[in-house]
Amino acid sequence: MTFKVTRDPSSVHWCHCSMCRRATGAASAVLVWVSRSGVDWEGVPARYRSSNVAERGFCERCGTPLxxxxxxxxxLAMMVGAFDNPRMxxxxxxxxxxxxxxxxERHDVLxxxxxxxxxxxxxxLVPTPPRAPR
Known part of the structure; x- marks a missing residue:
């Protein structure tokens, strides 16, 4: 599964919502917003419904959130960790x-x-209720 982004992103930002935490297994996610037509896929990403208004795509072979x-x-809000070279x-x-x-705690000025x-x-959107600790 590979992809190439052919258009500049409209936005890149940290997302701290609980859905992104669950999808990435991290405290937050960095989302790269690009036009659907600006992403060329080699292969078909697997998908699952993460809320009543959205789906998440991932690599079925390795599990990488896409x-x-x-x-x-x-x-699409692409996951920055899926890019080969996300430095820019x-x-x-x-x-x-x-x-x-x-x-x-973020000590940036963003x-x-x-x-x-x-x-x-x-x-x-139907907000997901918080889960009780196990």
Whole structure:
């Protein structure tokens, strides 16, 4: 499974939402937003539904998380860790900071934004209730 991005990203940012935490197994994710038509795939990514408004794509062979696909978006949010050379893909802000883990202290000066539930892309989102520790 390989891909090539043929267009410049519209945005690169940290996401601190619980869905990205679960999808990546990390405290946050860096999302690279690109036009769907700007991604050329060699192979077909596997998918699963991560919420009532989005699917996640991953490599079926190795399990690498590849993208977040909102049904109402013209773009895919590619996972920065899936890129062969992500050095130039610098985040410009933090998103979903209301879900940021309390110990995840970022000492950068990037702008911070709460989740915008008014965004048409998130219309109809049913928030996932927090899970109890096991």
């Amino acid at each position: 993208f977040l696909d909102y049904e109402r978006s013209a773009e 893909l610098r985040p410009t802000h933090h998103y979903g900071v209301e879900s940021m883990l309390p110990w995840d 702008p911070r934004q709460e989740t915008d539930l008014g965004d048409p892309m998130l219309q109809g």
